[in-house]
Amino acid sequence: MIAKILKYQLRDVMRSKWIIAYALLFLIFTDVLFRFGGDGVRVVTSLMNVVLIVIPLASMILGAFYLYNTREYIELLLCHPVKRHQLFWGMFLGLALPMVLAFGGGVMIPFVYNGVGPEAWSAVLLLVFTGSALSVIFVGIAYYLALRFDDRIKGLGLALVICLFFTVIYDGLILFVIYLLSSYPLEKPVIAFSLVNPIDMGRILMLMQFDISALMGLTGAVFRDFFGTKMGMMIALVSLLLWLAIPVSAGLRQFLLKDF
Amino acid sequence: MRSLLILTGIVLVAIAVVSARFHVSTAQQESYELTHADEIKYTDFAHYLSYIDDSVRNETFENDAKNRILEVGSDKEFSDISNALAASRDGDIIQIHQGTYRESGLIVKNSITLLGIGRPVVDVDGQGEGIRIIADSVHIEGLEVRNVPSSHSRDHAAIRFDRVSGGKVIDNRLDNNFFGIYLARSHDLEIRDNHLTAYHVRESASANGIHLWNSDRATITGNTVIGHRDGIYLEYVQESKIFNNHIEKNIRYGLHFMFSDDCIYHHNRFEDNGAGVAVMYSRRVIMKHNRFADNWGSASYGILLKDITDSEIRNNDFYRNTIGIRVEGSDRVKIHHNKFNRNGWAIRIMANSMDNHITQNNFIDNAFDVSTNSRRNNSTFDSNYWDKYSGYDLKGDGFGDVPYRPVRLFSLIVERNPMALMLLRSMFVQILDITERIMPTLTPETLIDEKPLMREVEISL
Known part of the structure; x- marks a missing residue:
């Protein structure tokens, strides 16, 4: 049943033009970066800034919009013998999958036809992994918000605020805390801070790849020692999984209990 | 005289390289056999090189008449390096043949050449220093020295x-x-x-x-x-x-x-x-x-x-x-x-x-x-x-x-x-x-590039 809904959803999403525009955006951007004389690794570094800002924003807004727009369709389907959780998973994957594919495809195609080396490939794969995780996480949050608030303005507004919070305000708060408590050993709290924000976590994972020389300084050693070990990697992965699971399960719960 | 010899040597090397390349390329087309004429040319060349080498070496040590070659090796005149060093005079060449010499604290008091043949090993084995040179113009080549111990x-x-x-x-x-x-x-x-x-x-x-x-x-x-x-x-x-x-x-x-x-x-x-x-x-x-x-x-x-x-x-x-x-x-x-x-x-x-x-x-x-x-x-x-x-x-x-x-x-x-x-x-x-x-308020005001370049500089590394 999920497969059937998913198939229908995918066809619907593919037919609308925004997903193609979304893929083209990444494709053109990556291509232009290559044309401006960047080698593979440099392109990934430039892309990283875009990915960390655009993906959360796009996933959030598109996700919320999509759910608000298909409200009547959902109500229609619910009149039929379709289980609610099946419908939810169909709807969720129906948006998250195309987002991931559009992003991954858009970014990777220029890398294929420009023929880059293995170092650039490992970098771009990390980028695609991070971007995909962020896509799914923020679509999940958007679904939860759209289901929680019937008022579109409220839902979208909140989505924007949350997005802004994770991309900008959160880092400002960290800086504030670091300044405030600069005379205390902050290594461990700062690692904990970075695990709480999925965007920060993605950013630090990529920093480990690109800015390794800067990170080899005093502070960097702390991160290297943490993320470099199996234990640290496990904790990072668990935290990422939690970020995947919590918004989606909250959304699912909303969907199951909601009085449409 | 010396520079002339070196010059002819360089010219010969150049000719040899060119002809060797030429021979390889022609040989690849036909066969890999060397003709008799080629062999003569190569042996001639080797002979010439050794001659140059010797003459240069003789000039490095002024008393070329007296300089001797002292051989060190298991079946040679000297069985260990320290004996050869003790017997040496200025201008001598000590040729050390392949093998491991468990010696330490070797002191070179004369202007000699220590030449390793087949890379002999001087194994100090944790016993103090290796070779100490207290004479001018000593030439040391082709040796391997091992295991000099740490000391505070x-x-x-x-x-x-x-x-x-x-x-x-x-x-x-x-x-x-x-x-x-x-x-x-x-x-x-x-x-x-x-x-x-x-x-x-x-x-x-x-x-x-x-x-x-x-x-x-x-x-x-x-x-x-x-x-x-x-x-x-x-x-x-x-x-x-x-x-x-x-x-x-x-x-x-x-x-x-x-x-x-x-x-x-x-x-x-x-x-x-x-x-x-x-x-x-x-x-x-x-x-x-x-x-x-x-x-x-x-x-x-x-x-x-x-x-x-x-x-x-x-x-x-x-x-x-x-x-x-x-x-x-x-x-x-x-x-x-x-x-x-x-x-x-x-x-x-x-x-x-x-x-x-x-x-x-x-x-x-x-x-x-x-x-x-x-x-x-x-x-x-x-x-x-x-x-x-x-x-x-x-x-x-x-x-x-x-x-x-x-x-x-x-x-x-x-x-x-x-x-x-x-x-x-x-x-x-x-x-x-x-x-x-x-609005710069905190960064240094004068640390500024007034004329930043638009393109990378051509740099020969």
Whole structure:
């Protein structure tokens, strides 16, 4: 049943033009970066800034919009013998999958036809992994918000605020805390801070790849020692999984209990 | 006469190379057999070479009439090196044949040549020092010296020159030693094509690969030094040349310079050393065409300049170092035509440095281009290429019309609070940097490139 809904959803999403525009955006951007004389690794570094800002924003807004727009369709389907959780998973994957594919495809195609080396490939794969995780996480949050608030303005507004919070305000708060408590050993709290924000976590994972020389300084050693070990990697992965699971399960719960 | 012979030798070599190439190419087309005429030509050539070699050698030692060849080997005249040394006179050649000689504390008192044939091994086996030279113009070639022990009270070295002038150390292998080649008050020495490896982990148990103390006009070239404390260490050394060396994975500095004026080092590779290269308390040092790569760590630099004056750093390649160049208390240093690529900090310049001139460099993909510890700046930056520069060039003269400020606000923040480094590349930090760039209030006012280049500088590395 999920497969059937998913198939229908995918066809619907593919037919609308925004997903193609979304893929083209990444494709053109990556291509232009290559044309401006960047080698593979440099392109990934430039892309990283875009990915960390655009993906959360796009996933959030598109996700919320999509759910608000298909409200009547959902109500229609619910009149039929379709289980609610099946419908939810169909709807969720129906948006998250195309987002991931559009992003991954858009970014990777220029890398294929420009023929880059293995170092650039490992970098771009990390980028695609991070971007995909962020896509799914923020679509999940958007679904939860759209289901929680019937008022579109409220839902979208909140989505924007949350997005802004994770991309900008959160880092400002960290800086504030670091300044405030600069005379205390902050290594461990700062690692904990970075695990709480999925965007920060993605950013630090990529920093480990690109800015390794800067990170080899005093502070960097702390991160290297943490993320470099199996234990640290496990904790990072668990935290990422939690970020995947919590918004989606909250959304699912909303969907199951909601009085449409 | 000598130069004429060398010249004919060079011409012959050139002819031989060309003809060999020609023969190979024709042979590939037809068959790989050599004709009789070819064989004659090659043997002739070999004969000629040996003749040149001998004549040169004879000239190196003035009393060519008396010089003898003393053979050391299991079935030779001398069974160990120390006996041969005791029997030697000035101008002798001691030929040491293949084998392992468990000897230590060898002292060379005469101007002789120690020539290893088939790379004989002198295994000191933890018994003090290896070879000590106290005579002028001693030539040591083709040996392997092993296992000179660490000591906290004595500077044991594999090969030590003590108060001599002239001499050569060529193509030796020094394996697992405390000090490798040690020059004390010895001038005009040539150290060439040696391979030094040590395996210590702790700084206190290890010593320097090539160590010069109070020794002027040395030539150090083509050596490979791996795993010592400092790869090359110079203290009170004047007018020396260090080039084409490969210094890698040493525990402390790749090259360590103290109170050594008028030295030049070029075309060296310094990779993955504990703290890169340190140049301290010296004047008129020229550093060019070197490569500094992967020197990582909280106190690790491509080059550390401390109290350096009137020096020049050009055409170097700084790649993936935590800090490319750290300038501290240094005046009138010209830094130009260097490439800074993917370093953490390309240049860290302290406010106690004056009148340094940084120009025509390429800054590409560094996390921080320039950082400093004060709002004051007494050095000039101009005509560099900065990949982060976002200005325009309406005049079309190749220089941006808007000045570039290489010090980011974020680098000041990190200076004060190292933990803030985790916010590198964060959106918030980028917004902070942009506001600071528009309205500079905290970054140094005068540290500014008035004429940033629009295109990369052509640099020959």
